[in-house]
Amino acid sequence: MHQILEMIENKEYKKLHQKLQTMKPADIAEILHNLSDKNFLLVFRLLPKDFAIEVFSSMDSNEQAKLSKLINIDELRELVKELNFDDKIDFLEEIPAQLVKRILQNCQEQERTLINQFLNYPEYSAGSLMTIEFVDLKKEMTVKEAIDHIRKTGFKKETIYTCYVIDAFRKLEGIISLKDIILADKNKKIKDLMEKDFISITTTEDQEEIAEIFKKYDLLAVPVVDLENRLVGIITVDDIIDVIEEENTEDFHKMAALQPTEKEYINSEVFSLVKQRLPWLAILMISATFTGSIIEKFESVLSKVTALTVFMPMLMGTGGNAGSQSSTLVIRSIALGEVECEDILKILWKEFRVSLLVGVSLAIVNFARIFFIENYSILIALAVSITLFITIILAEMIGGALPILAKLLRLDPAIMASPVLTTILDTLVLVTYFSISKIILNI
Amino acid sequence: MHQILEMIENKEYKKLHQKLQTMKPADIAEILHNLSDKNFLLVFRLLPKDFAIEVFSSMDSNEQAKLSKLINIDELRELVKELNFDDKIDFLEEIPAQLVKRILQNCQEQERTLINQFLNYPEYSAGSLMTIEFVDLKKEMTVKEAIDHIRKTGFKKETIYTCYVIDAFRKLEGIISLKDIILADKNKKIKDLMEKDFISITTTEDQEEIAEIFKKYDLLAVPVVDLENRLVGIITVDDIIDVIEEENTEDFHKMAALQPTEKEYINSEVFSLVKQRLPWLAILMISATFTGSIIEKFESVLSKVTALTVFMPMLMGTGGNAGSQSSTLVIRSIALGEVECEDILKILWKEFRVSLLVGVSLAIVNFARIFFIENYSILIALAVSITLFITIILAEMIGGALPILAKLLRLDPAIMASPVLTTILDTLVLVTYFSISKIILNI
Structure with missing residues (x-):
């Protein structure tokens, strides 16, 4: 440079x-x-x-x-x-x-x-990803003829490593790798060597699905056919790597309550960055009105024991963090195809057991800190620690379930991440906190 | 099924x-x-x-x-x-x-x-990703001899589409694609066709760097050499796709304050899930003590105007969300190689302008809501809205800068996401809120 x-x-x-x-x-x-x-x-x-x-x-x-x-x-x-x-x-x-x-x-x-x-072709579809520069063979060709054909036409092809066998109407009949051609006897016919049970996709297939297919079958290229099974193009693995990164970026952005965009951050105009951020920030800000009205409702509790205010941020923060952990685990597992909708009960049961252990551990640490180190009354320490325990259970179970519910409703699970979840949890945590404090402190 | x-x-x-x-x-x-x-x-x-x-x-x-x-x-x-x-x-x-x-x-x-x-070989290194099943050629071979050699030895090779030219001491002298071999004149020598200016990596190279190389140069395979430039293996693109998804999963997990693990969520034991979550939750919970001590310090302000408590969750939530948006944008840009450490001033300037616009918009909406709809006094509406404006500016500038600072300190930028950032911002937001309220409300 x-x-x-x-x-x-x-x-x-x-x-x-x-x-x-x-x-x-x-x-x-x-x-x-x-x-x-x-x-x-x-x-x-x-x-x-x-x-x-x-x-x-x-x-x-x-x-x-x-x-x-x-x-x-x-x-x-x-x-x-x-x-x-x-x-x-x-x-x-x-x-x-x-x-x-x-x-x-x-x-x-x-x-x-x-x-x-x-x-x-629609953006993000197979049609917009594919290229027409592929090698086509006829099934009656011998290996020798096929190699000669590849030598004659291969220069401007995107790949010559997978070749496509089509009939007179361009219908796709089989695929064959250059490896199989090179290693085969020169007099053998392509039709006896080609794979007839191949994977193909249609022009309207979504790029996310296509990436799944490449990952599952370890492909270098995949043929794209029209509705009459005529070969119209191929998609190669180098383009799929870009798709994978694009899809991941989209998930990262959605999980941070950003409107997805394809533009690089560093080259984006200020105004387009504002457009990317403002809608969700405004929605979440207005949803936070709920938490305000809960505090208003319990103002008498707070005014009697002002010390309770001290622990509000810690409780809401820990709830948000715990929820964000479980929702991220589930969102990512869905994206990688490891978790399906029918796993929801399994997830809830797992999250319940995890949250019991995490909740008990944190509640004990928290009780010790408030009672022994900060010298608050035992009743306040109890109220805060019990709330914390319930908070963790709520946060992890809701965090685990929401992405699956989103998927069932055909929404993107990624939008159920931290920001949306935290807004929901804040309300629940405050209601729990004030209700429990009222009982324990007998206000 | x-x-x-x-x-x-x-x-x-x-x-x-x-x-x-x-x-x-x-x-x-x-x-x-x-x-x-x-x-x-x-x-x-x-x-x-x-x-x-x-x-x-x-x-x-x-x-x-x-x-x-x-x-x-x-x-x-x-x-x-x-x-x-x-x-x-x-x-x-x-x-x-x-x-x-x-x-x-x-x-x-x-x-x-x-x-x-x-x-x-260390996990996540080139050594642990590579295979020894590659095709090696000698530079004195003709194209015809090379093809014969490939036909003889190609069956059990991971790929035959890139071939490696080595000398008698197994030193890597060049690489050549099968495409170039097939399309060339049969009597040409390999040494006249091979690429001498090739990309190679060493056995200790980290898998994240290797994935970058594949993405940048659109490779199907890359040779791995030892310190004496002897060819010891190759890495193929199908393994790199897995690496890309692994690295993304790691980032998703780190950004949600989870200890990275390679285990699938759905197959993980409860205890290992607890281990993955508890450390960061505990650290963040204890860090939240800061917010508590700030509230204690300003307790007199809160007890005089209890209405101020009502807007605490909204302010902290919005700060967290705004910070999470900008940190995610920057973390992802770093991961994709679009942003370097020297861009920090550019980022701060960009974030400053974005946050001015976002901050003004949200502050206006917020003022209208508090003053006109919820009928709080104009001074409270002013205090909350000014705090909100400053919160957005702090959140977006700190959110944009922290991942770069992490990178400068050779930490993973991904740990500077939502949970860590929110804990820092909560403290700043509360100090701002109470200080401004004291002035405006003249307490």
Whole structure:
């Protein structure tokens, strides 16, 4: 990085040009990310054409958009033309429709139709993830013929490691790995080697489901077919890794009460960050009115024993933390497919036993602290510790059950995490606290 | 599933045997997961031997451990012998040392040494992820010779799609994809085709870093070398997908104040779940003593205007939620490599502007609610709303900065999420609240 900047500053363009060619495209994309617009363009134009295309493919969509504003339309057209088909679609999906139109102006009618068809697949569907650059074989081919066919057509394919056997109507009849082809007798027929019992998905399949399939079966690529079982594309594992990270990011965000977005945090505008945060914060703030009205209702209790206020934050905080622990465990287990809705009783029973042990332990520590160290009356220590015990049981059982209930209601379990749960628990904890205090302290 | 159970019940073992052979190993593993011990063993023994090995590889470690208790040592030995090398190591890593010893008893000296060497690599390191089943080529080979070599040795390799060129001392000189070999002229030499400027990692590299490399460069496999640059193994992308999910689970757990564990929630013992939760809950509970002592200090303020207590939970809750939003955004950005430590000022400036907008909006809504709807005095409404505004600013700036500070201190940013942050914020919010109330209400 430092070296590159130095060469730019000293205008050692020839040296820079040579240096860039020894680097990996992904590393150059990373460097471009950190350059000013002017230097960004300068470095990009120093790249040999083939290499520039690879670097462009390695950039994230923000950088690609930035570059497309810096270069002129002819350069852009040239660049897009050479991209792999799925990278091309990814890029065109992200830029304004007007620009897409201008880029595709000089395209052949047939390709333009195809691109527009792909741009119409719903976001996050198999259709928008797949590429058309796969190797297709015929079942009557021999291994030798298949290899010759791969050698002739393989250059611009996304992968040649899984090949797809289709009939005259493009119906998918089987799949075969290059490994099986290479290791087989040269005179054998593809139809005798191919896997007929293969996994395929349709164009409308959701990306989360597709990622599950890749994880379960350890696949490198999966074929995508239309409703008539005609092969329309393939999805490769490198794109699925991105999907997995996207889905995880979405869960992290939902669990923190953020509206999901695809934009990188560091490149987001202030206003879009506000939009991402404000709705849930406002909803949760207004829901917290409940806790206020409970305190109002029990104001007489609090005014008689003001010491009770001292332990309110600790009780609510511990309840929130305990609930967040169990809900996170269950939310994550659902996401990884380890837990199903029918496990709800098993979860409640497990959480009940765990919360008994955790509750008793914390209540004892807490009692000791309040009574022996802080020298409050034994009745206050008792009221607080019993509340804490009940709080833990409520928090862990509700925390464990809510994500499953969300799933049963076809909501995303992730929204039942800490913020929503804490708001519910705060109310319950306060009611428990004041009711128990009233009884024990005889107010 | 239902069908399988029916066949077991009706003792239609022949039909079951046939049915199983039409299924995918991963699907059978899933079914076994849900069977009783007796049926588990019955179904497993109905599988043809080769197929049983594939099913075993598809099982998770809990199921593998279960099976290893159900079958006798000879059967187990037979099974382990046939596993892929990396699956073998994964399995042996998970079972008691005593059992490992018994399984390896009849092994050849050389293999036992190799296995023990692999078992000694630190968990989560490249050494424990890699396999030795790769294709090695010599640089003097022609393409034709290389293909012949692959055909001869490729059967039991984890992948043949990336081949490794080594010298007589097993030093790694280059890598070459099967695609490049297949598409090249048959008489060309491997040394003229191979990539000399390749990415490799050492045996001690952490799995999180390795996953980053796969994501950045879209790799299918990466070579692992020792300190003398001798090739000792390779890591393939299917294992990396598991690593990515493991690392994400770890982050989810840490962010909810859970001690990380590799065990599935639903199969965990109650006691181990307690161990996972109790330490942080206790630490956070004791830290909450701070909030208590602040309330004690300001007890005179509270006893004069008991209405102030009503808004405590709302203020602390909103502070916690706002902090959790910004810390989650930054923690996730760090995990995805989008944010570096040097971005801290950029983050603070961004968070400052976001929190101004969010804070003003929420403060206005809040003021309206307290003054117009709930009919509290204008001074109380003012005190609460100003506190809310300051709370949001503190929460978002601290929430944004803490994960970066953690990273600077070489701690995991994920521990700075909601629970830890909320405990810090609770204290700050209460001090702000009481100080501002004292001034505005002139107590």
